Amino acid sequence: MQPGKTAGKTAEAKRPRTRTQAVNREIILEAALSVFAKHGLRGSTVDQIASEAEMSKPNLLYYFRRKQDIYRALLEATLDAWLEPLAAIDPDGEPVEELRRYISAKLDLARRRPEASRLFANEILSGAPVVEDFLKGPLKALVDEKAAIVRGWVGEGRLAPVDPHHLIFAIWATTQHYADFDVQIRALLGTQVDGPGFSDQAAQAVLTIILSGVRPRD
Amino acid sequence: MQPGKTAGKTAEAKRPRTRTQAVNREIILEAALSVFAKHGLRGSTVDQIASEAEMSKPNLLYYFRRKQDIYRALLEATLDAWLEPLAAIDPDGEPVEELRRYISAKLDLARRRPEASRLFANEILSGAPVVEDFLKGPLKALVDEKAAIVRGWVGEGRLAPVDPHHLIFAIWATTQHYADFDVQIRALLGTQVDGPGFSDQAAQAVLTIILSGVRPRD
Amino acid sequence: MQPGKTAGKTAEAKRPRTRTQAVNREIILEAALSVFAKHGLRGSTVDQIASEAEMSKPNLLYYFRRKQDIYRALLEATLDAWLEPLAAIDPDGEPVEELRRYISAKLDLARRRPEASRLFANEILSGAPVVEDFLKGPLKALVDEKAAIVRGWVGEGRLAPVDPHHLIFAIWATTQHYADFDVQIRALLGTQVDGPGFSDQAAQAVLTIILSGVRPRD
Amino acid sequence: MQPGKTAGKTAEAKRPRTRTQAVNREIILEAALSVFAKHGLRGSTVDQIASEAEMSKPNLLYYFRRKQDIYRALLEATLDAWLEPLAAIDPDGEPVEELRRYISAKLDLARRRPEASRLFANEILSGAPVVEDFLKGPLKALVDEKAAIVRGWVGEGRLAPVDPHHLIFAIWATTQHYADFDVQIRALLGTQVDGPGFSDQAAQAVLTIILSGVRPRD
DNA sequence: TATGAATGAGCGTTCATTCAT
DNA sequence: GATGAATGAACGCTCATTCAT
Structure with a gap:
């Protein structure tokens, strides 16, 4: 891309x-x-x-x-970077593994480019004046495509019954939260946020929570 | 309060x-x-x-x-409204039920006062210049208190092993996402967002995902 | 009046x-x-x-x-109070004594109503927009009348040769200075300004300086 | 300077x-x-x-x-210009001559830069918020120094007995009056103020009055 | 490329004054 | 008499942008 x-x-x-x-x-x-x-x-x-x-x-x-x-140039670069891992979700892959990869990629972006996440959050909060068309066009197309894949997995019993769009929202929400609300997290956790293990700990928690919610019960 | x-x-x-x-x-x-x-x-x-x-x-x-x-008056009112359901988490209650109640309350706030959520998001994104002291003081105290409760539940095996702070972050992230990223969600889902069942559907999804992640496997 | x-x-x-x-x-x-x-x-x-x-x-x-x-009411009251002692200068009096009385009266006004003096100073500094007509009319008439008296005294050798108008200006300048530049005087003299003897000391100095300048040498 | x-x-x-x-x-x-x-x-x-x-x-x-x-830049420039002639008073000079030079210099400043004088007057009237520290510090030091010189002259009988500080005030008052109350003087004297001889006439009057007041009687 | 200079529009806030009660 | 409410006009200052060099 x-x-x-x-x-x-x-x-x-x-x-x-x-x-x-x-x-x-x-x-x-x-x-x-x-x-x-x-x-x-x-x-x-x-x-x-x-x-x-x-x-x-x-x-x-x-x-x-x-x-x-x-501003526009920055948003475009951000969106490009964000879509890549979403586009990479493979319908032929193992569902939980594919989601784990996507979540990890998003967490990695949040960690490496938190300001890009906040830039996007600001744009959305202010009504998406610049990226509105992009959201309704290319993004929607891609999301719908990936949602269909997830829906297929659910139909095949390879994922717990969960609405695909809301699953994607939950992934976005939890991963981006660490970038967007960084100040709040720092206020609550103090210096440990800058400690070496924090990213892994956060990743572990997010993956546990989200993946437990979608892993099929047998 | x-x-x-x-x-x-x-x-x-x-x-x-x-x-x-x-x-x-x-x-x-x-x-x-x-x-x-x-x-x-x-x-x-x-x-x-x-x-x-x-x-x-x-x-x-x-x-x-x-x-x-x-601006300050609005933030204060928002924080007051937000803290109430968190403070209401009862250490003597049934863990999953307590969390379900808290998540539902937060979802309800996001639905009824989405702009308050966006106001807060904006404040945090801009570095929390106004609420910084509040975050580091009263909020941290309350969150630490509730985290201890959750940690207790986990210790007793009444919740799956999950970091309490990250669990709270996940709840905040997923619930507030529906208010904060409303424009994006509308761009992706179209008019169905205003349909009668949407809120329930979103609540169902969030509760499913989060609670599955914390419900103890036996 | x-x-x-x-x-x-x-x-x-x-x-x-x-x-x-x-x-x-x-x-x-x-x-x-x-x-x-x-x-x-x-x-x-x-x-x-x-x-x-x-x-x-x-x-x-x-x-x-x-x-x-x-503002106008205050200026009017001030001017009324100021003209009285000037009008009281008696052509039939003893010259130096008449001047001493006038100077003392002005010093007394400066001491009792310093703010009135500053009000007037401000008005003049800003171009006398309100009192201009008064200055050119009634005040000029009165000053010219008293200047003529002084000129008469000089002609009779009862005062040293001094320009009457400039003498009046010198009196105004020195007496009002203690009110108008009060802050400066306090900065230079400190608390002694509020001491009991200060007014007398100032009066003594002004009278000495001005009257020595007009007392006829014989 | x-x-x-x-x-x-x-x-x-x-x-x-x-x-x-x-x-x-x-x-x-x-x-x-x-x-x-x-x-x-x-x-x-x-x-x-x-x-x-x-x-x-x-x-x-x-x-x-x-x-x-x-505003501050203007005040600083004014104060610099004003202090120079005061600083130039020479303890080893002839007393009356030194004072004459100082008075002449101040009159010259009042004539050449009357607006600077009015600027300063306004600053003092409004409570000297900007120059207060300067008045209490450098100005007080210089004035006290020069007052000591004058006091010495008086002690030696080379000047009539006069309080040095009040003498300085009288000089300031009379010289600055021609700038500060220019409008009033014009209202009283009419066009002659702009005539060629006016400055000399004013200078003559001020010098006569002040110097007569300090010249020792023998 | 890079900067000093310039400006119309706007922003948060204040002010003298008026209106209604 | 006295006060709460309201406003048009400013005021000090900032901002995005342009111009000239």
Whole structure:
């Protein structure tokens, strides 16, 4: 899957021509991600991003002419990364194992790119003005396809009877929660969140809970 | 539990002295909730709230002197409502039944006051600047207390072995997801979200998944 | 001399009809004086005055319909009080004695009503928008009359040769300085300003300096 | 003496980096001086200053981020200019001659920069919120030092017995009066104020009056 | 590429004043 | 007399964006 393909209405993203361009665009995107993740599109200012990117505001706007353009580019990259593991669910695989792989992949994304998760959460909370079309189009298509697979597994008795869409929601909810509500989790658990075992512990818990709910009783 | 008690640093919330005050403050809070839920504190403008409340901006500020005051009042009310069912978990009750009740209560809140959930999500995403102290203080205390109860149940074999904190996170994640990611869910499921059976269906799914994960295997 | 007579364009000062009216108007004027003296007409707010007068804003505006009205009333009263000792200079008196009396009277006013002095200073600094006509009319007439007297005294050799207008300015400057620059004087002299002898000491110095400058050398 | 040195709490006065910066900052300061001199800090608006500087409001704020910053810069420059001649009073000089020089210098400042004098007067009238520390610190130190010199002269019989501090106040009062009460003086003297001889006449009068008061009688 | 300079629109908040009771 | 409620106009300041170099 190519970046910038999935999210539909691709902004006239000027392709980087030079090395400097590519580097600076990357710097800007990284800086903007951390700002947008916290305050959303409207609550973030170009000044903050420029400051975070250690760049002058006009120079930043030389690379991305509008604030929205940076925001859109970030969302597109995020969606691309998120769809990949979902698309990888194999109808011919072992159901629980396939779900375990998907959950693990999502948890891994939440751990490695928590700000991307928060960026997306912000976008959805604010009514999905930018990704609405993408949700209703490509995402819905993919989700429906995978839901059908799950429904097939349930029909075959290889999964406990569970609504496929709600299962997917539960996976999204639990995995993304660790990124989106990171501040709350830190407030409740303190420094142990940064301890070495925390990720595994969280993964273990999520997998246990979700997979127990879908593993067929015999 | 009294409104405005839980969230600590209560702004000098001038109690309404007249009928008009009470009515208008309520109108403003309702309007502000729908705005803040979408765009957070920084992304929302007093103009938007005033317009939503069908009130002039200075008149709105006659009731709440600062934008922050409205925001804080809303968060406090939300936290109060959210803590009640958690506090109600009874150590002497039947474990799965207690959890079922808590999950149902949270789902009910998500259904009846989805904007409050989004308001809170926005606050957390932006780093919890307002509720940080509350999270680290009263909430942590309550959560630790309830986690101990769960841990006790697990020790007695009345629940499957699961980390209590992560279980709580999973409950929060799955229940609030229906409010916070409502737009995404609608994009994926279409009009059926507004159908009569949807809430029950969602509740059924969440309860099935979570409770299967904690019900002890024998 | 009647209050409100001197300053020309007398505002439609509704005469107090009742006891309460008279009392409240006096309270307001006293409160407003302390506010206007510090921040001038534009820099002062009705809220400040109302708060200082321990009165609600609408109630205050019931007595004086506009901020300007209070300001004007205060200026008029001040000018009345100030002109009296100047008018009292007697052409048939002993020159140095007459000046001593005038200087003493002005120093006394500065000591008893320093805020009135600051109010007037503020008005002049801001271009005398309210008292301009009064300055050019009644005040000029009176000053010219007294200057003529002084000039006569100089002509008769009863005073050292000094320009009468500049002499008056010097008197005004030195006497009002103790009220207008009170904060500066306190910063430089510390608590001794409030000591019992300070006024006398200041009076002594001013009288010495000014009168030595005008006492005829023989 | 360096500008911005005397007044203590120097705002992070970003030194002009470019030609345009230097020019525009100067334009703004000049415009602001004429506005602040009339209405003080609170009574003045950024709009007025911008309009006076023939500049858009945001552009003005591009050079000085806050209204206070302009105000402070102006006060610092004024204080620097004012202290110089006071500091120049020479203990080894001829007393009356030293005082004459100081008075002349102050009169010259009042004539050349009357608005600076009014700016300062406004600041003092409003309670010296910005220069309070400066008054109590550096200014008090310098004044006390010079007062000691004067006291020495008096002790040696080279000056008439006069309180040194009150002498300084009298000099300040009379010299600054021509700037601070300019409007009043014009109202009383008419066009002659702009005549060629007026400054000399005023200087003559002030010097005569003050110096006669201090010249030792023999 | 990069930056200094500039601006129209807007934002949170204050203010003088009015209205209704 | 006195107060709660309401508002148009500002005010200090910020923001996204543009322009010139």
